[in-house]
Each structure stands twice: as C-alpha cells, then as structure tokens.
Amino acid sequence: MKLKSIFANTTTQQVLYSIIIKGNKSEYEKAFENLFSAQYVRSYLKDNLEYIKSSDVYKGENLEQALIGIRNERDEILKRLNADVLKIPNCLEELFQPLTNTDYRERPLKPSKLKLESKHDRTFKNSKIRIYAIRVTKNMFVVTGAAIKLVKEMKDHPDTNAEEIKINQVRNWMKNNNIETEDDLTYYYEQ
C-alpha cells in the first residue's frame, strides 16, 4: 500500500490523500473512473436490482432517474471537493463526517465518510454516493474507496461490506507505518 496526494493546499493546510492498493491508481481515482462511466453505473444498478427493490434508498425512482441522480451527485461532489475548494479553510472537516452516525468521539484514524447532504433543500435527500476515508488529523484525510449506496447498512451488500473491511485494513497499515497521531497537526507544511 502507498499513499497518494489527490488535492492539497498549503495556505489552508488541507490535504486529501488516497490509498494505492495495486498499480499506480489510487482507490479515489478508481472509484471516480467507475462513476464517470455511464456503462458502469447503469450495469451496476441493473445487476443489483434485487437489492434496490428491497431498499428505501431508491424508493419511487425509475432507472433513468436513479442514473441522472447519481450523475448529478457525482458532479456535485466534484464541485464541493476539488483543488479550488481547498482554498476555503476547514472545508474537508465540513465535508467528511464519522462513518458511524453516532461516532463523535475523537480518536486517531477515525473512519469517516463523505455523504452529500443539504440542510436547506432536499436535492440530495437520498444521496447514493459514499466516499470512505480515514481522518489522520485535522484537515487531513485518506480516502480508502467509494460506493454506490444500495442498502441501508454497509454489511448488507458485498461491495459496501468490502469497503468496510478495506477501511480497517488501511487503518492497520497506517498504524503499522506509524501514520497516527493523537494531536491535530497544525502548520504541518512548515515542519
């Protein structure tokens, strides 16, 4: 495994890494490569119709609506998470939230997720894309993967279950490589 820097901003001291498990591409890049492909997303939904039917995530939506919804959500993530946005202080802290909704305890290498939500409108009420990450310290995250949400609980679908396992594997790898701190790193670029 290796880390790869995806976006960084030296002024606001924010950096988004992703993990490389194999080859040169990070899990973040691989995930978006899939999300960029109309063919991949359509096949993925069609292959998982049984899960979709029994879940509330896609309630009342047809395939076309789901495809367009995922596409718009993907593009909104690109808008909210890019090199320019990193100019805004603490934007990563605001975008990522604990993986488990109730897990607000501060702890090292905390599993996190990016899930589009808007308090002001219902556009992304049933958001379907999840970006999984580990919070190293304040404003520093390592993306471990992503998924198209099909079911409520991660363990209930093989792909989200695999993402959960991967988060733990990456956490262990980071611990073994001493990429772990109790403190929030400030001014780390000047160190």
Next chain:
Amino acid sequence: MNNKDLLANIKKATSKSESNFAKKAKFRIENKKWLDYSSNIAYRILSFIEDNPKLSQTSIANSLNKTRQHVNKILKGDQNLTLKTIGQLSDILGHELIEFPKYKDSYQDLSMSDYSEYIESLNKRMFFYQDNNFNTAFENNNNNTESDLIMGNNTINFIPELKVA
C-alpha cells in the same frame, strides 16, 4: 509521536506518482452540459443493445466503420459526439437518440395571414386569462356531458375562441 515524525512517516509512505485527478475534475465541472448529453445518449444505446440480440459493440463498430474501443468510449458517455455520429447511431439502432424541442415556429398557425396577426391573437388570449379566472373560462366552455368526461371524449375548449379584429 511528534508532528515531525508523523510527517516524515507520511512522506515515506507516499507514492511519487502524481495524481492528475484535479485536472479531470475541473474538466468535468466545466463541461457538464455536453457530458450529460453524451451520457444520456450512452444510456439509450445501452438500453437498445440490451433489447436487441443482433446488436453488439462490435456490430455497431463495424457499421460505424470504427473500432470496438471507440464504441466502448461512446458507451462510457464522455465522448463529444458529432451530429454525424449521432445520426449514424440512430440509423443503426433504428431509434432516434435525440429529439428537438418545439419552438416558436412549431406553434405558428399558417392559416393566419401574417405573423403579427398570430402574435396579436396570442396576446389577446393572454389578456383574457389575466382578466378572467380559469374556472370561469372552464364553466363557460364546457359543453360535454358527464359520460363524455368519463369516457375521455371531452372536448373542453379551455381557450375560448376569440374574434380577431
């Protein structure tokens, strides 16, 4: 562990290969409109291929005189397709892939002597709705029987005929 050690460890564990994702993301944001058109076309082609066993990426490639890889890129929905290619694809699939929205000329009644007359009639209708509420217009023009309405034979004239001076 102090910050210095942590940063040294991060550096040691970081790949030297640079990500060009930032450029890709910027391109996606700036070109969303036509990329959405492109993926809309891709969804439709995929759906037609699925329903027609005679169609495949290879057969489409052959008909287009292109490679299978080229068709694969089209199906990913990020190709800036030419009108010529869209037309060819529509012919191959036997279905139109794009439709054109109606525009001003689509509504022009050629029985009217000139365009200004048409605009005038539209204006008069518009003013009619400003001056009269919809329910009044409905009641005054509803000559249908109850069974007509049930059977869907209603011929309610929502827009009253106006005499053009």
